[in-house]
Amino acid sequence: MSAVPSIPQRGDAVLTNLQLIDGLTPEPRGGLALVIRAGVIEAVVPAADATDSAIDLDGAFVMPGLVNMHTHFSLSLPGAGGDAVAALSPDALALYMADGARRTLLSGVTTVRCVAEKGGADFALRRAIEAGHVPGPRIFTAGRALCCTGGHGHDTDDTIECDGPDAMTRGVRSQVALGADLIKLMISGGIAGEHEQITTPQLTRAEMAAAIETAHAWGRKVTAHAGPAAVIAEAVELGLDCVEHGYELTPDVARLMAERHVSLVPTLVVTRAQAFFDDLGIPPWMQERSLGAGPRHLESYRHAIDAGVDILLGSDMPPFWDFEGTSAVVRELEHMQAGGLSASQVLSAATAAPARWLDADDRIGILAPGRFADLIAMPDDPTADVSALRGIDFVMKGGVVVRDEERIVR
Template sequence: MNSTVLTGCTVVDARVLDGVAPLRDAAVWVRGDRIAAVGPADDVLAEAGRDHRRVDLGGAFVTPGLANMHTHLSLSLPGQGGDAVKGLSPHDLAFYMADGARRTLLCGVTTVRCVAEKDHADFALRRAVTAGRAAGPRIFTAGRALVSTGGHGHEGTDTLECDGADGFRQGVRSQVKAGADLIKVMISGGIAGEHEDIDTRQLFTDELTAVIETAHAWGRKVTAHAGPAPVIAEAVELGLDCVEHGYQLTPEVVAAMAARGTALVPTLLVTRCKAFFDELGVPEWMQRRSLGAGPRHLESYALALAAGVEVLLGSDMPPFWDFEGTNATVRELEHMSDAGLGPARALYAGTLGPIRWLGAEADLGTVEPGKYADLIAMDADPLESTSAFRGVRWVMSGGRIVRDDQNGRAAL
């Protein structure tokens, strides 16, 4: 069994919100794919004995890897860039997504939640990553998102058109059969649908009830693409577990979300990313709708924070995408922090919070013995500024070092 001791570091994770102070002059002993010990360097080195590799992180801050809860590795927005992805053959798509997974891992995102991927290629990619045949983050996936006929995203093979309560029940079961960890449903219009508005209602009550009841019966949580307050309010009342975007929230809706424990993945980037849209050739109608929704989107996010809604990191843009001097994941987390969350809560929103929603906290989310060794290191303190994550220079996944800038190489 491989044995590695990480020294020369300060260990910090989201438990700071519970009073667990950062551990300075620390060491982390990794045995196999899990953390064996964390503590003062001398104590950990003595416990690890002689038979180990020692890695000096040069004073870095070590945190759990980031978890991106709104990921599309096969994203194809309207425009030339999206058309190129839509035109990929199934074989080309698999390689395209595998490359995206590798790049995602290298930027320090060690867990993703996919919320609509094409042709069920995400399941094959998950199997390949788990088996070690492909490099990438741990993948939790919804498979294909459920939509009404003609609903948001219906044009692609990353959605499944359903109608009526029975149709949506069958849709949920089809994704569970394929191996889905959760269910994604589109309950309103959005910014990428030319023949709809953000506040277009797309499911009736019996259909929404069928999705949530069926998914919960199978032990799967449900997250919903949703913009307007009325449809979100109804979904929350029916037991929705998570809202994606939430462009038009109200005080009443966020109060209900907080009371029922419905999380929000705000994806603030999607209404403030003109350079990304220009790069992909996104048409003017979509850019106007997206950027025009930005101020109200930010107001909704502020309402959610004030009400105590749990907010979780999710970029919608590909997690690894180079954007405004960093990657999309870190840029989203910066927006969340700067808009009222603050660095400590942003650390939670980007690590332990998502892991708890996924039900994986026994294995991930903190730097503790027994957890998987999914770790990242940076030179600046993430409790001082969320922008510290721009400086991620070292990544470990399941006990394997996959990036090490200090030695001038990426291992993948």
Template structure:
């Protein structure tokens, strides 16, 4: 058994949003890929073997690894950079996604939820990561997103066009057959569709019900790309588990979501990322639609928070992408924290997603029995979400995958 003792740290996790206090002068005992013990340093050291490998983090703050709930490792938006991704052959695409997975892990994102990837390459990537052949985060994936003929995202191989009740049922079952952990469905237009608007309804009620009922029968949750309040309300009434974006929520629909337990992944970045769009050569029509939706998008998020909707971290932009002085995951978390505060932001990036994924027995907190997916930084994440800009140490499953010197100087791991 590989045994590691981590010291020189303060441990904090998403339970702080529920009243738990961080553990100062803490130690974490890791055995193989799991946390075996955590608590005050003196207590943990007294219960651990003297032969255990020691890692001193030099006063860092340790949290669980981040969970990004809206990830596209094969993203190809309209524009020159997106066209280059679309032109990759299957072998090049696999390598491109593997590189993105490695970058994502090094950012401190130890788990992702993929919500539409090209050609089912996400399943091959997940197998390679699980087998240890490729470094990357834990992958939960929807496979290809379901979309009506000509609907949002229909141009790419990361979606599957389906129509009618029978077509949508077959589409959902096809993703489950491939190994999907959840189902993603496009129920409205969005910002990246040339011939649609954000508020264009794209599925009828019986089609939405077919997806939701089929997925639930197979024990899978359903998340929906959705913008307008009326469409979201209809889907929530039918049992939808999660909304992506929610550009045009109203207080009434937010209250309905809260009452039904429907979560929101707001992806605030996608309506405030002109620098990213310019870098990718995104056309003017899409930039105008996206950036123009920004004020209402932020109002919708505030309405959801006020109503008590469970809000979860998801960047939509590739999670590792360098943006505004940090990576896309952290920048999204900073935007969220401006409304919900740093403690709730930490919850939205760790324990909240783990619970939605039904993986909180394994992920989301620094507790015995959970995977040793841990990250360290020098600033306090309960004081500011910007602390995550300074992630300098990453462990996944008991293995250190990134280790940099503390701000004061010496390397600790």
């Protein structure tokens, strides 16, 4: 018997009979084929020129794989479901996270940005995926987030409590040393902290400045869990690169974000997640806070759109979670469209725009020669309505088919 190989990371393929949404032109284009070599798109050619054995996509709409910019594979919220995750041993947690990574990839998310994971397991998971030991998306990670003593997320192993500028500097350096691609700060309260409010400021100006300055010196961008406008404005003035949630933006602060090229990951689904909360046994106080924040959260999102802030996809909930008839990541995209972005703008916010923020747009985010063959396919046109993504039935990462419900190779 021959040796059993690791999971292939790069493949060769030709895809034909498709409608291409490449992220460069606004309308789907037919009559083309994608030629993939060693995991990378080698050429986009007329379908008639595709002479190799090809995967016939039966007229499906093909677009870049989704890039989810707010992911937690080790998420443990208050309640019975979260308590079970928090109680996992390190080895059990690693297996749990590996399963989440696999399911995330199968849901059509080919790249994630992890923004607070427990105990360094995200770095091990990234290495395991890259080595072909387990299937999963490409991972960019912040490692553990930095918070103040008693701050947002302090009671789990996915944060480090840092008080004062020196501690913040050490916190940033500690995550960079482990391999963090970015830094995550908890600068205000949020939904999941029982003894805080969304509006609670949690880092001093000096602490934020130290963390941001240190991260930038090491070539890392900084994103921040943030709710109130005043706290966000102060962080933006100090050089913050991205805001998570942004529950209470004002028009003025949204304009400041746009002027400073600060992105927003709105995570609209987290204030519209009753069924998810019920699944996990979330306590009443958190449910009330979350659902009660929904109208202001949507208003804040619309301020960002009106100001021209760069909007990026992020689900916060596990991307693969079975939620309201689809996955959590698709439900987030539907909320983004319903909240004011066009379907094409939502698709950009889920592909090309995150790739730019990650400084990875030479590798992911569009379907063009030289980019990884990370793509998804579905029967209906997502440029007309992002709800078409409910029909994802084909996923490829690096030229390797990882999900194929309908296709045949001829």
